[in-house]
Amino acid sequence: MSVVRVRELRKSFGALRVLDGVDLDVARGEVVVVMGPSGSGKTTLIRCLNLLEQPESGTVEVCGTRIDCSAVPRRRTVRELRGRTAMVFQQFNLFPHLTALQNVMEGPVSVRRVPREQAARVGRALLERVGLGDKCDCYPAKLSGGQKQRVAIARALAMEPEVILFDEPTSALDPELHAEVLQVMRELAAEGMTMVVVTHETAFAREVADRVVFVDGGRVIEQGPPESFFGAPGHPRVRAFLRVVGM
């Protein structure tokens, strides 16, 4: 069964049509890397997957919870869908007034009503897992970008999502900090986490992705396993893009 199933997704901002009939399936345990030129709608696409953006038509389904976007969705259905997804943002989006541990505990305590003590125990274990066991009591301002992004990944995991959506998780980081974040993501993939990753990290895509999806002009214009996507891309726009990013 697909964890994510998107059909004919359309989204405009005013007169600008950003998504123009996107279909996307993600199987359980699959890692799908999404690439495409700047402004092609990659962020909009993953924000539509958990209805941070309201698409104008099409369907979004996550683990059987299905939303027909041309109707006003029921609040309960939206909540259910959001409960199955977690997002990791380019700019981390940590709460600056909360410590690393408090950031990780926030969702479980306030959304899922997990008792504080239990949330703290799980939160510490998750920070340990992303290599930040010694940073539980640090505020984001005292952490490097790579550490902040790892806290954000721990926070995503704390919600026990069915799928994690990553929006260019390394692109706000200095180059020397990319590796520590990609390593955590590599480990999650190896553990079987279902992941949709918008990124231009081609080495990561080659090594970790099961499938690379290329978005341009509001549609998926090419997709395939990394060997064929990078080795023999069919679409001229994909070839041009890969030349620019140095593949």
Ligand SMILES: Nc1ncnc2c1ncn2[C@@H]1O[C@H](COP(=O)(O)OP(=O)(O)O)[C@@H](O)[C@H]1O
């Ligand atoms: N909230 C918004 N209001 C108006 N235009 C937007 C909004 N969000 C994105 N856009 C526009 O939609 C297009 C796609 O944006 P985005 O999904 O961020 O692309 P990408 O992530 O691929 O760079 C861009 O032209 C962008 O300016």
Ligand SMILES: [Mg+2]
């Ligand atoms: Mg983007």
